[in-house]
Amino acid sequence: MANRVARSRSPGRPPRLQDVAELAGVSLGAASRILRGDCSSFSEGTSERVVAAASTLGWRRNLLVSGMQTGKTRTVGVVIPPYDSFWIGVLAGIHERLGQADYLPITVWLGDLDHMPHFEADESQGIGLMNRLLDRRVDGLILWPPFGLAYYHHARELQDRTVPVVMIDYHSDAAMCDAVTTDEAAATRLVARHLVDLGHRQVAYISSREVASQSWAVERRRGLERACAAAGIRLAVSKLNVAGDNALDVARKVLRRRPRPSAIVTATDHEAVDVYRAAAEAGLRIPDDLAVVGFADLDFAAGLAPPLTTVRQRAGEIGARAAAMVLDRIAASSRGSGYRDVQVKADLVVRGSTVAARRT
Amino acid sequence: MANRVARSRSPGRPPRLQDVAELAGVSLGAASRILRGDCSSFSEGTSERVVAAASTLGWRRNLLVSGMQTGKTRTVGVVIPPYDSFWIGVLAGIHERLGQADYLPITVWLGDLDHMPHFEADESQGIGLMNRLLDRRVDGLILWPPFGLAYYHHARELQDRTVPVVMIDYHSDAAMCDAVTTDEAAATRLVARHLVDLGHRQVAYISSREVASQSWAVERRRGLERACAAAGIRLAVSKLNVAGDNALDVARKVLRRRPRPSAIVTATDHEAVDVYRAAAEAGLRIPDDLAVVGFADLDFAAGLAPPLTTVRQRAGEIGARAAAMVLDRIAASSRGSGYRDVQVKADLVVRGSTVAARRT
DNA sequence: GTCGGCGTTTTAACCACTTTAACAGCCGCT
DNA sequence: AGCGGCTGTTAAAGTGGTTAAAACGCCGAC
Secondary structure, eight states, rough: SSSSSSOOOTTTTTTOOHHHHHHHSOHHHHHHHHHTOTTSSOHHHHHHHHHHHHHHHOOOOHHHHHHHHHHHSSSSEEESOOOOOHHHHHHHHHHHHHHHHEEEEEEEEOGGGGGSOOOOOHHHHHHHHHHHHTTTTTTTEOOOOHHHHHHHGHHHHHTTTOOOOESSSSSOTTSEEEEEEEEEHHHHHHHHHHHHTTTOOOEEEEEEETTOOOHHHHHHHHHHHHHHHHOOOOOEEEOOOSSSSHHHHHHHHHSSSSSSSSSSEESSHHHHHHHHHHHHTTTTTTTTTOOEEEEEEEGGGSSSOOOOOOEEEEHHHHOOOHHHHHHHHHHHHHOOOOOOOEEEEEEEOTTTTOOOOOOO | SSSSSSOOOOTSSSHHHHHHHHHHOHHHHHHHHTTOOHHHHTOOHHHHHHHHHHHHHHHOOOHHHHHHHSSSEEEEEEEOOOOOEEEEEHHHHHHHHHHHTEEEEEEEEOOOGGOSSOOOOHHHHHHHHHHHHHHOOSSSEOOOOOHHGGGGHHHHHHHHHHHHEEESSOOOOOSEEEEEEEOHHHHHHHHHHHHHHHOOOOEEEEOOOOOTOOOOHHHHHHHHHHHHHHHHHHEEHHHHHHHSSHHHHHHHHHHHSSSSSEEEEEESSSHHHHHHHHHHHOOOTTTTOEEEEEEEEOGGGSSSSSOOOOEEEEEHHHHHHHHHHHHHHOOOTTTOOOOOOOEEEEEEEOOOOOOOOOOO
């Protein structure tokens, strides 16, 4: 009763451990140890009294305090783009895996909903968000590559504070963090095989913007090139230009090419929509005149007319693996050695946009 | 130099205020006051030295500490369903408004992605999430009604801890918290007027499940009933049953009714999709044989064939208003008096699914 | 008797600051 | 010489606990 005199305990104030200890008739230290689960060396009766007291008073642990003391907040910062359904799936996986470990993701959102699906990050917004996360001492980070790269700015600090980082869908041989990516080589092989089996020989591919942050765009294109070469079919590649939103124009151009491709593969389902549009303009019917294959299996893919054949990325698994990797790093408090790149398989979902090629 | 002896300052350890003070050659207290912005009573040179020292060391404020001291974490918990584009919009508004105030939302996600758009909450999951938020001492909460209602469980505690709550899209006269809702009366008047202007007289409405947590479903139906009555048109209401997913069946039944309605309004865009499907099955063409109006303007609405006429809920504004209300309550640390219900207008977006009714 | 052990308390230090009060050194001015 | 003002310092208490070490009271066994 020396140090910590019972303060006013005005009924409005949330209960402190002190209050619990008093109600249970034990010392503060005893209450602390019991409520943290260290009930060895205490009799069962005492433990029960303390737990009961905590419950009647409505006491709850204060993660701010343990955060201060241990330096761990059981919290992971997540920076992702304005969600499309792929990112929602990733997020679901992250939530679930972190939840199992009694961690909480703090998700911030970089960019502008009106510039879906891709946009250039606003630097000051990004820095502000990162600061808010680090000020709250997140134990780790899961990042979307454009953010991770643009804010390489923070890399040194993250290193110093040993905040582990996992990037999603970014691969680089010079990586300075862990990563989870889709196995593009395997995924593109599925697509090539499917088209070959259907008898397509003239295939076009509309790639995404192949900028640094979108390493998957490069790997997907290369994967498809290789897979088509191996399968003996011609692949004509068109890339979206770096400046902006011209998938529809590109799709139109591709359809004017002679010989006209009998199948078009697109970097994501977003571009597949533009192919549908361009095909309609050109009076071509999908799938009879033109087969289309997308990538991602976004929520709208199954609802298109005809439903889109596409590669389903296992978004939930990607998120879960990313979460598991941060948790591992946090547990090991290791950084800087042996960055890993986990590859997640993808599945081909065959729907109505692909049928056998016409005999020519 | 008495109390706080310089500890090892091993280069790996993140910098403490102590380190900054030493580098700048000032006392701890001085460094604290300067970095918190209380630079009156310090010379400009000193302030600059301290700020420079903090920057070279990479010091950053520790919100865990100020959280402990002030009881405020500059953090708001947000509980929402697996996102559809409405909720993404709401979230965007919340992020933006909270960001302006240097607050951070912690968004948790209740339910299962596979049971979109509506589902019954899993109680233990919900309690777990709520505990994780409260353990981190969020300053306020923005809740999705099913959660808010199911976890009325926590209401007492929230009251005791004076954690303000704002519910989104829930209204009750017996409310025990603030709310932001769509102005259903005005929105439904827009719909009724539009249909009347197009000459429709036989209108059907497919309501959502009118369960307690979906107060908007009731208000939307009542609003439309009133608006149609006022405009002198017949409204035939069908409700989805509480058990489950039968919008397609309901749509089929509505289309078999005689006289067949010339226009169908649905509680949300989700049900409008089922109307499209049922119409296709019945060989009816939209909009010529049947006009359709949805609610929400979800992301897929504009992409349907034909594009859906729908009421656009101002999701971003709803989120921003909700955030502003929590911030107000937090600032005033007032609870329990004068709960407010902010109504946000909605806009009618006329697209291709509505045209003038046929002369009969 | 006293020793050992169990169950518990006491004490102190620690986490990373914030805040307040008291006070001190120095300058210029009167 | 004395005063006030400016620019700082020092010390102490507080935030809500956690943790380790040492001590204490009581019981049964020897």
